[in-house]
Every structure is written in C-alpha cells, then in structure tokens.
Amino acid sequence: MxxxxxxxxxxxxxxxxxxxxxxxxxxxxxxxxxxxxxxxxxxxxxxxxxxxxxxxxxxxxxxxxxxxxxxxxxxxxxxxxxxxxxxxxxxxxxxxxxxxxxxxxxxxxxxxxxxxxxxxxxxxxxxxxxxxxxxxxxxxxxxxxxxxxxxxxxxxxxxxxxxxxxxxxxxxxxWTSIEHFVPLVVSMKSSQRDILSDTSVPAVPSLQPIDEMFLLLNYLALGSKLKDLADRYGIQPSTVSQIITTWSNFLYTVLGSVNIWIQEEKIREHLPAEFEEYADTTVILSCMELRYQRPSSSLLDGEDLSTQSTSRCTLKGLFGVAPHGAVTFISQLFAGSVGDDHLIRESGILTLLRPGMGVMVDQGFPVDDLARCKIYMPAFLSLRSRISGRDDRETLAGVHVEHLIGRVEDHRFFDTEIPLQLLGNINQLYTVACLLTNYENGLLGKADAERPV
Incomplete structure (x- = not known):
C-alpha cells in the first residue's frame, strides 16, 4: 500500500x-x-x-x-x-x-x-x-x-x-518507497549472469544500488547515449546497458503492480479550476511515438523490420492523464504503422471507460469506439503550439493540458533513437518513464495549494 x-x-x-x-x-x-x-x-x-x-x-x-x-x-x-x-x-x-x-x-x-x-x-x-x-x-x-x-x-x-x-x-x-524491494534487483542480476556468464570477461567496478537507479533516471531524463553514461560513471557501455535493463525491469515490476486508474469521484475531488467547463472529464488521451535503431541485418528472425523503410522503425503507444496531473493509463507499444482506431481497440482503454464518462482527445482522433462516452475535442489540443496569452477559460485549460502532457513528454528518452541493445526492453522503458511522472511532481489539482512547499 x-x-x-x-x-x-x-x-x-x-x-x-x-x-x-x-x-x-x-x-x-x-x-x-x-x-x-x-x-x-x-x-x-x-x-x-x-x-x-x-x-x-x-x-x-x-x-x-x-x-x-x-x-x-x-x-x-x-x-x-x-x-x-x-x-x-x-x-x-x-x-x-x-x-x-x-x-x-x-x-x-x-x-x-x-x-x-x-x-x-x-x-x-x-x-x-x-x-x-x-x-x-x-x-x-x-x-x-x-x-x-x-x-x-x-x-x-x-x-x-x-x-x-x-x-x-x-x-x-x-527511493524509500522502493528500497525494500531492491533485493529483487540482485536476483535479476544473478539471473542475467547465469544466462550471459563469460569467465573470460574481467569483473567491472559496481555501483551502489541508488546510483544504478540514478543512472537509469539519467538515461530517461536526458536521453543520453550509453557511451556517455559509461564515461560518466567509469564503467563499460555493456554494464550501462545491463543496469538500464535490470532497473527498467525492476521498476516495471514494482510500479506496474500499482493500480493507476482513478475512479471518477476521486478525480472530481482534485479537479483543477481550469476544467470547470469539462468537469466530467476522466482522462485525457494522447499518443506517443518512439524511434528505435534500424537493424543492419536480419537480427530479428521471423520479422521483416530490417527490410522495411526507416519510417517503419517506430513504435506507438497510448497514454492517459487525469485532469489533476496523474498518469492513469499506459498501453503497450504497437508498430508505428498501426492506425489510431486499432490502437484504441487494442490498448485496453475501452475496458476502463463507462457510458457517459468524459474523455478528452485531440481533434482528428477516431472516436467511433468511444461513442458511448462524452467526447471533448477542444481546439487547443490540436493547436497547442499556437496557444496565445489570452486570459479566457479555454486557453487556460489548453495551457493546463499542455503542461500535463508535457510532463510525460519532457523525458528526452522519448526523443532519442533507442539502441538495439535496449530494444528488448523498450516496453518496460516506455512504461516506467510514463509511470515515473506520478512520482516526480506534485498533483496539479485543488490539492496543490494544500501541499507544503
């Protein structure tokens, strides 16, 4: 708990x-x-x-x-x-x-x-x-x-x-909230050593667990190259890759065990003033696209990704944010070529939505599968980059929504090309980066004024 x-x-x-x-x-x-x-x-x-x-x-x-x-x-x-x-x-x-x-x-x-x-x-x-x-x-x-x-x-x-x-x-x-789970990291490392054991490779200097977590946060926050992280911490790039893999798996397991979907009445308790015109909004849906390194050969047997165009080296996911700032939904990643309608149907979001629930989406977003919900499709979601300083209710709501989505997208990991060494963990990295938003910042609703600075 x-x-x-x-x-x-x-x-x-x-x-x-x-x-x-x-x-x-x-x-x-x-x-x-x-x-x-x-x-x-x-x-x-x-x-x-x-x-x-x-x-x-x-x-x-x-x-x-x-x-x-x-x-x-x-x-x-x-x-x-x-x-x-x-x-x-x-x-x-x-x-x-x-x-x-x-x-x-x-x-x-x-x-x-x-x-x-x-x-x-x-x-x-x-x-x-x-x-x-x-x-x-x-x-x-x-x-x-x-x-x-x-x-x-x-x-x-x-x-x-x-x-x-x-x-x-x-x-x-x-750190305190996850520290008692850290022995699980040791177990994961032992499993990796059993699989990838090589007695010819000399032992490398190890980092303290808290610094290993710090390294993963560096990677997600700054999108740093593995070589750059290796230079900073004085370890091998392969060790950096192992730490990122181990800790993304660990946090995916621990944070993923928490039910992040929030019921409507709880969301209304923290509803920001900017959302008075959209008071029954339960979730704001947005898409995320990630790029991964193009394989130079048939590294993925049984798949034809290496023979596709560079534009196919992308993955797409759906995430949802509550009006007060909490990330409440994260889908798995799908091939970048998948349509938004297919993304909605396969993401699992439909199982959480009930008739009459307010859902805010971007203009142009397919809403046929969301028809049973109350759909909000304000202009500011399509024109976020053009938001002016006008002091009207819709613009204030637009600035607020821009900030909510920006808190997730601010992880520079999303702007980089995922190296092949981490491709097997891309779902975990994506999910953890989204989930961490709930711990990195305070809430943005009415309770914001009550929190001590």
Missing part, C-alpha cells in the same frame, strides 16, 4: 538512510555505520556558517540534508562521541586534506560559471542541452570526481535536470 499511497497523494513523510551533502564525500549511513550524520543547526547565523564552510554551490538545505562526522574535529563532539557541541562547525574536507591548518578555498570561481549555470537551469530547456554542454556542466559540478546521486544532493535544480524529480526530497521519498 506504500506505493499506492505515495502515488495517490504524494504527501507521506518518508525517512531513508542518511547521506552526507558535502562535495566529494560519498558517506552513507547504509554503508558506513561508524559515522554519525548531523542536521544543519536551526540558528540562522550558525547555519549560514556551515553552508559557507561546506562551499557547495546552490546548496538547498532540506530536512534530509546531513553532514557526516568526518568533517568535524574530535573537539567538536560531546563526551558520548556522537552528539555535537553547541556552535560546532564542519572544517575538515577533501580540498583541505582534512586538516584544520589547511586554507579552505573555493572549488571554483563563484562568478561567471555559476551565473551561467543558474540561467541555464532556470530555463529548464533540457532539449537544447548538447552532449558538449552536458559534459562541461558535469565536469564543473563534480570537479571530475565520481559521478553519482550524492554529488547533486544539495541542489534541487541539478536533481531536476538529471532525473526530472522536482526535488531531492521527492527523489529520496521515492
């Missing part, structure tokens, strides 16, 4: 293993029980001193933020050796060789690059980020050190850039 509760309201108070937010420190209470982890002090002046000492760009201190005991001197602790004395400040860091006599200097200039990074992130124009810009950004943020989740724990903007989760707190809440 934890996942279901998290999906429905996304307001639960989660706890998790503690991690150090200091740059270049990978300490975690899960893997190092000898350390203690300390909250930032409530006193504003002392907290500011901590932040200045830590020297983390754009550090956002949250209830999850911790500094581990490695960064305090022995004199900072009370007699029990675990509690800090009042006024203690972290002073021992990687950049001063953990020595109080060292001069603490900033990792880099605070002007220029920082402002440039902030401007780039404020725009959130992820689609325009080139591979070169991405590598430069990563190099600047990490200082060339080990890439992983904790490197960006202090910045919600960086977390959103690399994962699409709106904040570090949301991401850690999601």
């Amino acid at each position: 934890l996942l279901n509760d998290f999906f429905t309201f996304q307001r639960a108070d989660y706890s998790s293993f503690e991690h150090c937010c200091v740059p270049l420190c990978n300490s975690s209470s899960k893997y190092d029980t000898t350390l203690t982890f300390h909250k930032f002090p409530p006193d504003p002046e002392l907290r500011r001193t901590w932040i200045e000492s830590i020297q983390r760009e754009k550090l956002h201190v949250s209830r999850f933020s911790r500094v581990c005991s490695r960064h305090f001197t022995g004199e900072d602790f009370q007699e029990n050796g675990r509690l800090l004395k009042p006024g203690a400040v972290p002073v021992l860091f990687e950049w001063n060789q953990y020595s109080v006599s060292g001069v603490v200097e900033a990792d880099g200039p605070v002007d220029g690059p920082v402002e440039e990074s902030e401007a780039f992130l404020t725009e959130h124009n992820y689609a325009l980020a080139s591979e070169t810009e991405l590598k430069e950004r990563i190099e600047r943020l990490t200082g060339g050190q080990k890439f992983g989740l904790q490197r960006f724990a202090g910045s919600d903007e960086d977390i959103q850039f690399f994962t699409r989760f709106a904040s570090y707190d949301l991401l850690m809440g999601f």
Whole structure:
C-alpha cells in the first residue's frame, strides 16, 4: 500500500538512510555505520556558517540534508562521541586534506560559471542541452570526481535536470518507497549472469544500488547515449546497458503492480479550476511515438523490420492523464504503422471507460469506439503550439493540458533513437518513464495549494 499511497497523494513523510551533502564525500549511513550524520543547526547565523564552510554551490538545505562526522574535529563532539557541541562547525574536507591548518578555498570561481549555470537551469530547456554542454556542466559540478546521486544532493535544480524529480526530497521519498524491494534487483542480476556468464570477461567496478537507479533516471531524463553514461560513471557501455535493463525491469515490476486508474469521484475531488467547463472529464488521451535503431541485418528472425523503410522503425503507444496531473493509463507499444482506431481497440482503454464518462482527445482522433462516452475535442489540443496569452477559460485549460502532457513528454528518452541493445526492453522503458511522472511532481489539482512547499 506504500506505493499506492505515495502515488495517490504524494504527501507521506518518508525517512531513508542518511547521506552526507558535502562535495566529494560519498558517506552513507547504509554503508558506513561508524559515522554519525548531523542536521544543519536551526540558528540562522550558525547555519549560514556551515553552508559557507561546506562551499557547495546552490546548496538547498532540506530536512534530509546531513553532514557526516568526518568533517568535524574530535573537539567538536560531546563526551558520548556522537552528539555535537553547541556552535560546532564542519572544517575538515577533501580540498583541505582534512586538516584544520589547511586554507579552505573555493572549488571554483563563484562568478561567471555559476551565473551561467543558474540561467541555464532556470530555463529548464533540457532539449537544447548538447552532449558538449552536458559534459562541461558535469565536469564543473563534480570537479571530475565520481559521478553519482550524492554529488547533486544539495541542489534541487541539478536533481531536476538529471532525473526530472522536482526535488531531492521527492527523489529520496521515492527511493524509500522502493528500497525494500531492491533485493529483487540482485536476483535479476544473478539471473542475467547465469544466462550471459563469460569467465573470460574481467569483473567491472559496481555501483551502489541508488546510483544504478540514478543512472537509469539519467538515461530517461536526458536521453543520453550509453557511451556517455559509461564515461560518466567509469564503467563499460555493456554494464550501462545491463543496469538500464535490470532497473527498467525492476521498476516495471514494482510500479506496474500499482493500480493507476482513478475512479471518477476521486478525480472530481482534485479537479483543477481550469476544467470547470469539462468537469466530467476522466482522462485525457494522447499518443506517443518512439524511434528505435534500424537493424543492419536480419537480427530479428521471423520479422521483416530490417527490410522495411526507416519510417517503419517506430513504435506507438497510448497514454492517459487525469485532469489533476496523474498518469492513469499506459498501453503497450504497437508498430508505428498501426492506425489510431486499432490502437484504441487494442490498448485496453475501452475496458476502463463507462457510458457517459468524459474523455478528452485531440481533434482528428477516431472516436467511433468511444461513442458511448462524452467526447471533448477542444481546439487547443490540436493547436497547442499556437496557444496565445489570452486570459479566457479555454486557453487556460489548453495551457493546463499542455503542461500535463508535457510532463510525460519532457523525458528526452522519448526523443532519442533507442539502441538495439535496449530494444528488448523498450516496453518496460516506455512504461516506467510514463509511470515515473506520478512520482516526480506534485498533483496539479485543488490539492496543490494544500501541499507544503
């Protein structure tokens, strides 16, 4: 029920293993029980001193933020050796060789690059980020050190850039909700090794489970190439492929066990004001098309995909979004040549719809099979790119719907060509990317104003 509760309201108070937010420190209470982890002090002046000492760009201190005991001197602790004395400040860091006599200097200039990074992130124009810009950004943020989740724990903007989760707190809440299922990942890896075992291949460095999940989120959020991910994490491209396959299967199994379809009365409880003219709308249907790498030979025996035109190297899926922002329906993928009418009939959506239900679709969408429902086909769904700033009800609804669908489509994975190594998992990747939208953001309905910021 934890996942279901998290999906429905996304307001639960989660706890998790503690991690150090200091740059270049990978300490975690899960893997190092000898350390203690300390909250930032409530006193504003002392907290500011901590932040200045830590020297983390754009550090956002949250209830999850911790500094581990490695960064305090022995004199900072009370007699029990675990509690800090009042006024203690972290002073021992990687950049001063953990020595109080060292001069603490900033990792880099605070002007220029920082402002440039902030401007780039404020725009959130992820689609325009080139591979070169991405590598430069990563190099600047990490200082060339080990890439992983904790490197960006202090910045919600960086977390959103690399994962699409709106904040570090949301991401850690999601991790907590699935963490007790992680042994299933180990089991999946063991099965893969049994099938693909090769004693001639030397063992490769392994990542912590939370960083493996972070890698998958990087792939879905940024549509990065496997080689680029391998370079970032210091592993082989084949290992990247294995991690993406394992974790997409895992999340497909865990998240897919949650019933995401929401009943009409529950949707009405969270109906946004923009939908007053469409108050009985249960679902907004939209299509998604994915491209996959064209096989160079007859890799798929029994299928003629390799002999078809490039335009046939696509797959199409149907997904549905509730007016308040939750993804409530995801179909399997079908060949790109399939017609929309066939897509609707085979997707399974008809089994969920009842007579009189409100369904919003794009103009031109076949509605014969939806005839028993109340069909809304507003112009703004066809002209979303032409929406103006007019303050009328239909335009506000159009902006709202654009935002709902955009939250799904914002995963750059959908804009890339799926490599052949991942073709066997394309349904899982597509489904997981859609489902993650329910955990990455808050709801957009009336309850939005009630959620704490």
